[in-house]
Amino acid sequence: MVAIATGPHGEIDLWAPVAREALPKSLVDAMEHRDWATVRTQLATVMDGITTDGVYGRALLQLALELPIGVDPVFDSYRAAASIDHGDWDGLRKCLAGSPIDPSQLLGMRDVLLAPLNQVAPKARGSPYAMLFAPYEYQLSQMHGGYRRWARAMLSFQAIELVWGRPDVPAGRHIRQRRLQDAVSLAFAEVEAGRLPTAMAFALEAQHLGGDPNEPLRLCAPDMEELIAVALGDERNPEPRLLLDLAKPTGLSPLGAWQVLLHFLPLLPLLGGDTFLRSARIAEQIAARLGSARAQFGSHAWRVTAEYLNKPGESPPELPGLRAQADRAGVGLRVLPQLLAGIVSKRPADLAAAEALARRAGNRWAQVTALTWMAAHNPNARVARWLAVLLETTGWRRPVLVPAEVAADAALGVASLGVRSQAIVELASAAGRPNILLEVSVRHVDDTAAPLSARLAAVEALGTLGTTRADELLARLARRNDELGKRARVVSQRRRRTGLSEREVEVLHFAGTGLTNRDIAARLNLSQHTIARHLANARAKLGAANRTEAAVKLEELEGTSPRLS
C-alpha cells in the first residue's frame, strides 16, 4: 500500500490495515476461527446496519471486507457496502454475483461514483429508495439547491421499512447516528446552497449528537463551526483538526473521507496556509483510488483551484484541459471550472457565465463569489443589487476564493452605485481595509434614504476602525440628536473606555460571574476555543495577567458591577 498524502502527523493512508483491538475480542476470534454463526451474532451488536464510520470505524469496515461470500446474505450486504467504501468494484461484483442481495440496496453510491461525467439527477422521486439515496443524487448531479431540499425532507423522513424494520440493526444506536448524519448533511447543504446562520446552527447541534464523542463526523463539527464563523465575518483563527483526524485509524473510511473533504473544500480557502491545497490533493488522491471519473473530476477542479490560489497571477496550465472536460459534464460539475476561468481571466463575460451556471445549479456560494468579483472589476446596477440581496440572505461576508482586497473593492463598487445595505457594510468590514470601510460607512451614514439597520451598522463599523478619521467622524456623529447619534455615543464611549469588542465585553462579564469557558460557550452558542480566544484578546487589551484580573479591570473601567444574567 502506498501512502496517498503526507498529513501533519505523518502519512495518510486510508487503505492501510488498522488494528482490531477496539473490536470485541470474541468477534475477532470468531473471524479467525471462521465460526460464522458467532460472527453473525457478534456483528449484530456492533454494526449500524449501514456500514458507516462508527466507533470502530475503519477496523469494522476492513473486517467486513474479509467476510465470506455466499454464506449469509447479511454478510454479503456488509461486504458489498464495505467494497463500495473502499472503491473495490471487483469485490462488489463478486458479492452481487454470489448472493441473493437485491442490487437496488446498493444503488446509490455505486451509481454515483461510476456514472459518466454528464449524468444528472435521476428523475424518479418519492420512493423510499430515492429518499435514502438522494444524498448521493446530489453528487450525481451536483445540484446544490436540490441537495438542500433533500436535506430538509430527510428531517421528516421515516425510514422504517428500510432500516428500522431490519432485525440486525439496534434501533437506538441507529437513530442517534442518523441524527448526527442529518445535522452534518444539513450544515453542508446550507453552506452550499442556503444560509450560513442556519448552517452554523446545525454545526453547533451536531457537536452534541451521535452518542460517541469520538465519532469522526462529530469531530468535524467544531471545524465546521469555526470555518462558518469566519465566512460570516467573525475574526477568528481556526485550526481545523480535519486533516489530523484523517490520519487516525479510527477516522473516516476512504469514501467517507472523500465525501467530507469535498464538502469542506468550499470553506477551506478561508484558512491561511496550505490546508486548502493539502486537502484538495488528498481528495484527488482518494478519488483516483476509488476509480471514479466523477469524483476525480470534482476533486481535480478543486486541486487546480488551490494551486492557482497558491500562485495567483499565473494562469494554471491545467485549466484549458479542465474546461474541455467540463464541457461534457453535468451543470453542477461545470460551475467550479467556469468560476476559476473567470477569476483567472477577470473578464466580466467569464464571470457572468460562471454566475449563470451557479444560479442554474443552485450553488449559492459560487454565485456570491462570481458576483463579488464582478462588482469589484466592473460593477453595474444589476450586479450590485443582486450581490447585496444574496449577501443579505445567505450571510456570506468572506466569499470563497475572493481575496480580501477584492471583497473590499466590491463593497466600494456596490456602495458607489447607490446600493445601501447592512451586508455591504459588513462585507467591507470583514475585508479589513480601513480606507474602504470608512468610505463605505460614510456613504451609508450620510444617506438618509438608507435602511436604519445599515446606517447603524455603518456607525458600528466606524467604531471598530480605530483610525484617526473614523474617530473624528464618530465624534461628529455623536453630537447628532437622532438614533445614529445615540449609537455613535455608545460606540465611542465603549471605544474610549476599553477598546474591547462587544463580544469580548460579553465574555468577560460572564467570566466575572465565575462561569467556566465551557459554561460560557454553552450560553453564547460558541465553541470553547472561541471563548478562550476572546478572553485572551481581552486580557491582552486590558494588560491583565489572567481572567480574574481582566474582569476586575473591566469592572473598574465601567464603574459598575459585572452584569448578572
Place this chain on the structure above:
Amino acid sequence: MAHALAREAQSLGDFGEPGKESAADMEYLIDLAMGSSAEMELRIPLRIAAPTGPSPLGSWELIFHAIPFYALGREGLLQWAAELGQRTAVGLGSPRAQLQAQTWRVAAWMLEGRSPHAAGLPGLLAEAQRAAPGLRVVPLLLRGIASHRPEDLHAAEQIARQVGNVWAQVSALTWLVALDPQPVTARWLHRLIETTGWRRPILVPATVAADAALGLAAAGKRGVSTVELAAVAGRANVTVEVAMRHIDDAAAPRQARIAAVEALGKLGTTHSREILHRVSRRADELGAVARRIVTSRATGTTLSERELEVLNLARHGLTNRDIAESLSLSPHTIARHLSNARAKLGAANRTEAAVKFEEMKV
C-alpha cells in the same frame, strides 16, 4: 525637503552611469515607478551573467544602485538580484554590502509571501540595530510592513527622512495613509508624490497603493498625483471613487480634474462609462475632455491617448527613434505602443495601422 529631493534627483542621475545597457533597464524601471505599464526584458541579468561582464565589484554596484527598483520588475527578479548580491557581497567580504544584500533577500522573501519570521526579519533587525542610519532604513521599513503598526512605519519614515531616502519615505507614508490616514501623513505623502513623481511606491502592493490613494482623496488632497496613484494601482472601483471626488470638487486643480476624466476614460467599466457620459454633457473644459474620450470610443478605436499620439507621429513617417525623442520616451516604449495600436486596429504593420486609423477618423 529640498535637500532630500536634490539627493533623489542626483541618485536618479547616477543610474545612467555604470553602462549603456543598465541605463536602458533603469529607464524602464523608472518608467514603471512613474506608473507606466509597459513590459520589457531586463538586460542587466544577461550582462552580468556573460563572461565579458563587469568585475565583481562592478556588478555589485550595478545591482545595488538599482535594487529598490527591482522590486517593481517581474516576479523573481528581486530574488535573483538579492541572491547574486549576497554571493558577491560574501566574495567581497564587506560587512556593509552583506547587510544590504541580506536586507533585500529578506524583502524578496516577504514579497514572495513568506512570513516575516520565515524570511528572517528578526535576525535582520537585530543586525541592523548596530548599523548606520542609512543601512537601517529598509529593515525598519520591512518591520513596519510586517507588523502593520503605525508606530513602526512612523519610525521607518523618520529614519528615511533623516538620511534623505525619498523612496523609502514615500513607501512608508503610502502604507501609513493606507492603514490610518492622518492629516499630517496625508499632507506629506501628497506633497512627496506630487514632487517626486512616484506612482508605484516600492514594497507597496498595488492594493495598498490604491487604499492610500483613496485615503488621500478622502482627506481632501486633490492633485494629478492622487489620481495617477489610484489609476496605476489598477483597481477599478477605487479609481472611480478617487476620480469622482476630483471631478465633483470645483476647488481641485484644473490639471487634476482633467487627469481624473482621462483616468475614467481608460477604465472601461460600465460605471465609469456612465459617469463619463454624464460629464460629457457639461459645458466646461471637463465636458470637452469627456466628449473627446466618448467620441473616440464611439468610432470604434479604444486606443489610449499615448497610442493615438504615437500613431499620429508615425503617420508622418517618423521613425521610432524620432518619435521617442519628440515624446521623451524610450524607443522600446514607442515600439510597444505601436504594436498595441496595431493589435487593436488589426493591422499588419505600422503603415496599415496609420491608414486604418485615418479611415476611422473620416
